[in-house]
Amino acid sequence: MTLTTTLTDLANPTRFLSLTARVLPWLTAATAILLAIGLYQSALAPDDYQQGATVKIMFIHVPNAWLSMFVWSVMSVAALGTLVWRHPLADVAAKAAAPIGAAFTFLALVTGSLWGRPMWGTYWEWDARLTSVLILFLMYLGLMALWRAVEDPSRAARAAAVLTLVGAINLPIIKFSVDWWNTLHQPASVFRMGGPTLDRSFLIPLLVMAVAFSLLFVTLHLAAMRNEILRRRVRSLQMMQASRQAA
Amino acid sequence: MTALTALIRRDIRIALRVGGGALIGVLFFLTVVVLMPFAIGPDLALLARLGPAILWLGALLASLLTLDRLFMADHDDGSLDLIAMSRTPLELSCAAKALAHWIAAGVPLIVATPVLGLLLNLDAGSTLAVALTLLVGTPALTFTGIIGAALAVTLHRGGLLLAVLVLPLSIPVLIFGVAASEAAISGPVSFGTPFSILAALSLVSFVVGPFAAAASLRHGLD
Numbered sequence: 001m002t003l004t005t006t007l008t009d010l011a012n013p014t015r016f017l018s019l020t021a022r023v024l025p026w027l028t029a030a031t032a033i034l035l036a037i038g039l040y041q042s043a044l045a046p047d048d049y050q051q052g053a054t055v056k057i058m059f060i061h062v063p064n065a066w067l068s069m070f071v072w073s074v075m076s077v078a079a080l081g082t083l084v085w086r087h088p089l090a091d092v093a094a095k096a097a098a099p100i101g102a103a104f105t106f107l108a109l110v111t112g113s114l115w116g117r118p119m120w121g122t123y124w125e126w127d128a129r130l131t132s133v134l135i136l137f138l139m140y141l142g143l144m145a146l147w148r149a150v151e152d153p154s155r156a157a158r159a160a161a162v163l164t165l166v167g168a169i170n171l172p173i174i175k176f177s178v179d180w181w182n183t184l185h186q187p188a189s190v191f192r193m194g195g196p197t198l199d200r201s202f203l204i205p206l207l208v209m210a211v212a213f214s215l216l217f218v219t220l221h222l223a224a225m226r227n228e229i230l231r232r233r234v235r236s237l238q239m240m241q242a243s244r245q246a247a
Numbered sequence: 248m249t250a251l252t253a254l255i256r257r258d259i260r261i262a263l264r265v266g267g268g269a270l271i272g273v274l275f276f277l278t279v280v281v282l283m284p285f286a287i288g289p290d291l292a293l294l295a296r297l298g299p300a301i302l303w304l305g306a307l308l309a310s311l312l313t314l315d316r317l318f319m320a321d322h323d324d325g326s327l328d329l330i331a332m333s334r335t336p337l338e339l340s341c342a343a344k345a346l347a348h349w350i351a352a353g354v355p356l357i358v359a360t361p362v363l364g365l366l367l368n369l370d371a372g373s374t375l376a377v378a379l380t381l382l383v384g385t386p387a388l389t390f391t392g393i394i395g396a397a398l399a400v401t402l403h404r405g406g407l408l409l410a411v412l413v414l415p416l417s418i419p420v421l422i423f424g425v426a427a428s429e430a431a432i433s434g435p436v437s438f439g440t441p442f443s444i445l446a447a448l449s450l451v452s453f454v455v456g457p458f459a460a461a462a463s464l465r466h467g468l469d
Binding site: 083135138139141142145146149150155156158159162163165166167169170173174177 | 391394397398401402408411412415416418419422423444448451455459462463466467
């Protein structure tokens, strides 16, 4: 019950703006502190007996890869909010999340390929995991192209919502089909049956970094949503002024 | 039911007549396949090895090319609004239109496959296998494609945007289509497994495609 009332309260953009104005400085500070701790711990983590110092790329790579998929799920929830509940901020949330998700996906690809060069001997391999993340990246770009193709934001919002939900169904299909097709990337080692296989000296910095990156996403997302709301207000004010001058 | 059969018959008739453009897809398919030896070189052994992949890529691109006509013409002359307002559920009408589009534009591609297989040095068995996988797989391409077609018509944008949106969705179909053809021709994997997954993808797209297309039409037409 409280969740629905909170969501209804947030439907008012002015209330959302004032709330986020109060929350954002704290979130930014928390993100900066956690990132600092995580980076410090990652730097102190021991070298791997096989991979040497390159194992430290993992502390950046894995949180980015997790978030690349998490952001699409956030956008899918926002798409449901647009289509089903017609929540006025849902399309703002979906639109603001897409470039951030694309950036996380891009960073996951770049750090992975930097790690792959010394370890696998190649920057790029048509491996299952790499390919499906690349397709995820393409779908983010397609979604952003869709947002940019239409001037009317509410019309673009509904089209983008349909595409986001279809993409949410398709992503697991792509993941498994590509798994079946070709594979080189190592299997999951943190969230698996029977507990993580990762040593504690790597696991703790990794989890700190994962939380820090999630906070980074929340901070960037809220800030981007504020910008989008303000951008829309500026747009409607400009329209009003233009029509007044015409009259 | 009669409304749906009438819709299917009407769409097929429009597609096959002058200005319909369903057969342009076959011509495009032929051109893509003919282009390949110029890019790869006229090495018959290599062409035979790449044959199934070339045929699948050509069919994918050809079915993409004709997609944006699916709702556009109906939108321009206003009949899409009539279809949306009629008592038949919009999901069923979308499914009927997709089926008609597949019959008019997809089946000719499959019929053309044996001839094109000859150009690519595929033997009769391999060509038959590719044609069979296309028969099972192209409905999935059409039924996921109508989502893109519906988005394109509500946004008044076709062409490249449609391609960018639809192509990533068709990757699984391509993977399993080529895998099944390869398995039938040479592969150590049995033909049945990728073929059944291909059929499953088509069945899933029968459900998801019309609903998503109808949703985007309903929200987008006003």
